[in-house]
Amino acid sequence: MRHLMNPLDFSVEELDKLFDLAADIEKNPEKYAHKCEGKKLATCFYEPSTRTRLSFETAMLNLGGSVIGFSDAGSSSAAKGESVSDTIRVISCFADICAMRHPKEGAPMVAASRSSIPVINAGDGGHQHPTQTLTDLLTIRALKGRLDHFTIGLCGDLKFGRTVHSLVNALARYSDIHFVFISPEELRIPGYLRDTLWDRALSFEEVIRLEDVMPKLDLLYMTRVQRERFFNEEDYVRLKDFYILNRAKMERAREDMLVLHPLPRVNEISVEVDDDPRAVYFKQVQYGVYVRMALILTLLELV
Amino acid sequence: MRHLMNPLDFSVEELDKLFDLAADIEKNPEKYAHKCEGKKLATCFYEPSTRTRLSFETAMLNLGGSVIGFSDAGSSSAAKGESVSDTIRVISCFADICAMRHPKEGAPMVAASRSSIPVINAGDGGHQHPTQTLTDLLTIRALKGRLDHFTIGLCGDLKFGRTVHSLVNALARYSDIHFVFISPEELRIPGYLRDTLWDRALSFEEVIRLEDVMPKLDLLYMTRVQRERFFNEEDYVRLKDFYILNRAKMERAREDMLVLHPLPRVNEISVEVDDDPRAVYFKQVQYGVYVRMALILTLLELV
Amino acid sequence: MRHLMNPLDFSVEELDKLFDLAADIEKNPEKYAHKCEGKKLATCFYEPSTRTRLSFETAMLNLGGSVIGFSDAGSSSAAKGESVSDTIRVISCFADICAMRHPKEGAPMVAASRSSIPVINAGDGGHQHPTQTLTDLLTIRALKGRLDHFTIGLCGDLKFGRTVHSLVNALARYSDIHFVFISPEELRIPGYLRDTLWDRALSFEEVIRLEDVMPKLDLLYMTRVQRERFFNEEDYVRLKDFYILNRAKMERAREDMLVLHPLPRVNEISVEVDDDPRAVYFKQVQYGVYVRMALILTLLELV
Numbered sequence: 001m002r003h004l005m006n007p008l009d010f011s012v013e014e015l016d017k018l019f020d021l022a023a024d025i026e027k028n029p030e031k032y033a034h035k036c037e038g039k040k041l042a043t044c045f046y047e048p049s050t051r052t053r054l055s056f057e058t059a060m061l062n063l064g065g066s067v068i069g070f071s072d073a074g075s076s077s078a079a080k081g082e083s084v085s086d087t088i089r090v091i092s093c094f095a096d097i098c099a100m101r102h103p104k105e106g107a108p109m110v111a112a113s114r115s116s117i118p119v120i121n122a123g124d125g126g127h128q129h130p131t132q133t134l135t136d137l138l139t140i141r142a143l144k145g146r147l148d149h150f151t152i153g154l155c156g157d158l159k160f161g162r163t164v165h166s167l168v169n170a171l172a173r174y175s176d177i178h179f180v181f182i183s184p185e186e187l188r189i190p191g192y193l194r195d196t197l198w199d200r201a202l203s204f205e206e207v208i209r210l211e212d213v214m215p216k217l218d219l220l221y222m223t224r225v226q227r228e229r230f231f232n233e234e235d236y237v238r239l240k241d242f243y244i245l246n247r248a249k250m251e252r253a254r255e256d257m258l259v260l261h262p263l264p265r266v267n268e269i270s271v272e273v274d275d276d277p278r279a280v281y282f283k284q285v286q287y288g289v290y291v292r293m294a295l296i297l298t299l300l301e302l303v
Numbered sequence: 304m305r306h307l308m309n310p311l312d313f314s315v316e317e318l319d320k321l322f323d324l325a326a327d328i329e330k331n332p333e334k335y336a337h338k339c340e341g342k343k344l345a346t347c348f349y350e351p352s353t354r355t356r357l358s359f360e361t362a363m364l365n366l367g368g369s370v371i372g373f374s375d376a377g378s379s380s381a382a383k384g385e386s387v388s389d390t391i392r393v394i395s396c397f398a399d400i401c402a403m404r405h406p407k408e409g410a411p412m413v414a415a416s417r418s419s420i421p422v423i424n425a426g427d428g429g430h431q432h433p434t435q436t437l438t439d440l441l442t443i444r445a446l447k448g449r450l451d452h453f454t455i456g457l458c459g460d461l462k463f464g465r466t467v468h469s470l471v472n473a474l475a476r477y478s479d480i481h482f483v484f485i486s487p488e489e490l491r492i493p494g495y496l497r498d499t500l501w502d503r504a505l506s507f508e509e510v511i512r513l514e515d516v517m518p519k520l521d522l523l524y525m526t527r528v529q530r531e532r533f534f535n536e537e538d539y540v541r542l543k544d545f546y547i548l549n550r551a552k553m554e555r556a557r558e559d560m561l562v563l564h565p566l567p568r569v570n571e572i573s574v575e576v577d578d579d580p581r582a583v584y585f586k587q588v589q590y591g592v593y594v595r596m597a598l599i600l601t602l603l604e605l606v
Numbered sequence: 607m608r609h610l611m612n613p614l615d616f617s618v619e620e621l622d623k624l625f626d627l628a629a630d631i632e633k634n635p636e637k638y639a640h641k642c643e644g645k646k647l648a649t650c651f652y653e654p655s656t657r658t659r660l661s662f663e664t665a666m667l668n669l670g671g672s673v674i675g676f677s678d679a680g681s682s683s684a685a686k687g688e689s690v691s692d693t694i695r696v697i698s699c700f701a702d703i704c705a706m707r708h709p710k711e712g713a714p715m716v717a718a719s720r721s722s723i724p725v726i727n728a729g730d731g732g733h734q735h736p737t738q739t740l741t742d743l744l745t746i747r748a749l750k751g752r753l754d755h756f757t758i759g760l761c762g763d764l765k766f767g768r769t770v771h772s773l774v775n776a777l778a779r780y781s782d783i784h785f786v787f788i789s790p791e792e793l794r795i796p797g798y799l800r801d802t803l804w805d806r807a808l809s810f811e812e813v814i815r816l817e818d819v820m821p822k823l824d825l826l827y828m829t830r831v832q833r834e835r836f837f838n839e840e841d842y843v844r845l846k847d848f849y850i851l852n853r854a855k856m857e858r859a860r861e862d863m864l865v866l867h868p869l870p871r872v873n874e875i876s877v878e879v880d881d882d883p884r885a886v887y888f889k890q891v892q893y894g895v896y897v898r899m900a901l902i903l904t905l906l907e908l909v
Binding site: 351 | 644646648672674676680686687688691692693695696698699700701
């Protein structure tokens with residue numbers, strides 16, 4: 001039995017198979033509409049994350065399965081002092097597969113170690129959120145036709161942004177990717193990630209101004225500047241609007257550049273960009289459903 | 304693609320078709336038990352409203368579909384600053400139709416403008432709650448056999464009562480309705496509604512004592528006096544028990560008069576009235592399910 | 607129409623039939639996978655209890671039915687002042703059967719008296735939690751092959767422990783049960799239960815040290831010492847670790863002794879015991895699903 005804790009748990013070859021499956025699901029949804037009949041997904045969310053939870057639930061329902069679960073810790077046995085290990089053993093009696101979100105790093109890993117059903121890490125603190133990374137990769141592959149040979153800009157909070165770190169690590173396994181990190185000094189990528197990039201001789205640059213690099217990007221990955229990551233309110237206010245993507249900046253970009261964003265977006269992408277065909281962050285949500293469908297089928301060994 | 308924002312969005316002819324469908328659903332539920340197989344309803348409730356939410360969910364399940372959603376804003380992405388426009392675009396990737404409840408007037412309208420799936424307004428602040436009005440109309444039509452030629456009393460909080468205003472506006476389109484507004488001075492119908500009635504030459508009267516008008520009513524629509532509508536506690540305490548419907552008052556009513564109430568009821572209808580065959584407020588709940596089934600089928604163009 | 611309020615609502619003969627059905631469900635789950643198609647369970651939880659709620663939902667989904675409901679009072683109409691009697695009449699329009707959890711003793715009984723669908727008490731305050739008792743009985747019957755002729759130790763908070771009182775009352779109807787009550791002086795079984803045992807000439811003893819009685823037990827029922835049951839924090843801290851079951855104590859037990867626990871467990875059973883084949887508290891969770899499936903089928907008269 002297999003779990004998904006980290007986006008790197010799957011080899012590049014395994015990811016290829018997963019994305020092929022997701023592509024087939026996109027093309028032939030009715031072929032998969034009954035694959036999980038009689039199966040149950042448990043969504044164990046110890047902190048609220050509606051979009052992620054609903055994406056998992058949609059994926060399972062699209063496969064003909066059903067869903068049980070909880071959407072925050074307050075309504076779970078955790079409030080009575082039950083450990084994650086015990087909870088997953090109980091959930092194993094109820095469901096066939098579990099998606100777990102937890103504010104504490106490593107909690108889904110602890111759960112997986114005691115579980116008798118596959119566990120999917122649906123986000124653990126600032127640590128990992130592998131299905132977001134799979135979503136990002138599938139979106140790029142589906143819309144660009146490849147996962148190699150491109151220049152990708154990553155913009156915003158690169159210091160604390162979990163999705164950025166995961167995506168960089170995942171893309172580092174493909175050929176000829178050039179990373180352009182766009183952030184204020186205070187929110188640059190962490191030292192350990194810079195070291196990794198150096199060690200693996202990967203091509204990257206760090207810049208401050210988004211407009212300067214727009215013309216050379218094949219992909220732009222925007223991120224939210226989360227209030228909760230800042231030590232004080234003043235810093236947050238000063239930096240949050242620093243890198244707003246608007247129509248003017250988009251005019252400097254290539255015709256075939258794509259804008260991705262893990263959502264929710266606050267104001268780092270102006271709504272005037274939404275109707276630009278290069279803005280694919282809502283399509284990304286749809287790919288998130290396909291990749292979760294493929295993942296559920298794979299972990300349940302139904303393919 | 305069509306949404307439902309306001310009870311007046313449908314013409315009288317369209318309502319007739321909707322109610323005919325609801326009547327057929329009541330008679331032949333099994334005929335509709337699989338109509339929405341593979342379809343998903345999203346219940347996006349930014350404030351709790353269990354009865355309305357469960358009525359929508361029941362309607363979708365009765366049609367063979369399934370349900371995803373959230374039941375309060377705390378567990379939604381709204382807490383992270385996401386706009387309603389963005390949320391509905393995300394939800395459009397998950398579900399086939401959406402019922403949205405929001406404390407802010409106009410929020411479902413904003414959602415509808417960006418949605419690629421039909422949106423049903425499930426209540427927006429003190430503004431509209433169209434499926435309650437459709438429920439009221441269907442109940443009257445089903446139990447009285449008509450939507451015209453009657454005298455209807457509306458009793459309680461007529462100033463802030465959203466359901467009363469909507470029902471009056473909806474009934475104003477039918478022939479020969481006489482409205483009897485029964486309320487304390489402080490909670491009379493608002494000026495704009497009185498103006499509308501005058502402008503359209505509709506027949507109405509305003510009275511203070513419920514018992515006096517009981518004998519002439521064909522229908523009595525009771526409403527709750529909501530604590531949160533009052534400026535001070537003293538006013539609430541003084542007025543809340545003013546218009547309690549009890550067995551004594553029911554004795555003055557016609558044999559075929561019907562008592563409706565949008566529920567939840569606090570104490571404005573004494574429980575001793577519940578077993579009176581003229582008390583149809585729990586039957587109303589059942590009609591609420593039928594009308595929502597008919598509405599879902601209509602908006603999904605499955606009829 | 608029948609409800610389940612108290613574990614004693616069913617006669618010993620009726621329980622035998624229920625447990626036979628649960629045993630058949632365990633052996634032939636696919637035979638029951640569509641029995642409740644088109645049926646809906648409402649889980650009305652006025653206080654959170656994730657494990658119990660998910661067990662009911664799993665049971666209904668395993669039978670091919672579907673689920674609606676709420677998981678705490680905050681998101682229910684109760685917050686608007688609706689009575690339990692009104693809520694159940696509304697729920698009766700939505701669902702075919704209801705599982706109700708309520709912090710107030712007797713609330714599910716009030717609901718049942720006004721309901722037009724079967725109501726299952728899923729826990730009412732410190733009063734009853736009949737499906738836990740049915741779970742305990744089924745687990746013993748399934749793993750021991752009988753419900754009579756054994757010595758059972760009940761350990762922990764015997765004063766406030768609702769599950770212990772219910773289980774004792776339920777087992778009192780079978781032959782030749784010897785009860786060993788193991789607790790600190792402050793948490794002994796209540797006087798009324800001691801009186802009942804005397805009146806019915808049942809065999810029991812009360813002891814303080816768990817290790818002393820281990821060798822003679824056929825079954826050991828451990829319970830949690832709930833913080834909320836104590837009048838002051840000091841008492842809680844002093845007593846909570848008094849009766850921790852660990853490997854050393856297990857070594858004194860018989861080869862075929864079984865350890866049960868209603869869960870959630872905090873630290874009254876050391877995790878080192880979990881892998882002991884005599885530790886069956888997670889299997890108990892599975893039996894909880896089977897017995898709830900059997901109960902739903904029985905109350906819906908589908909058997």
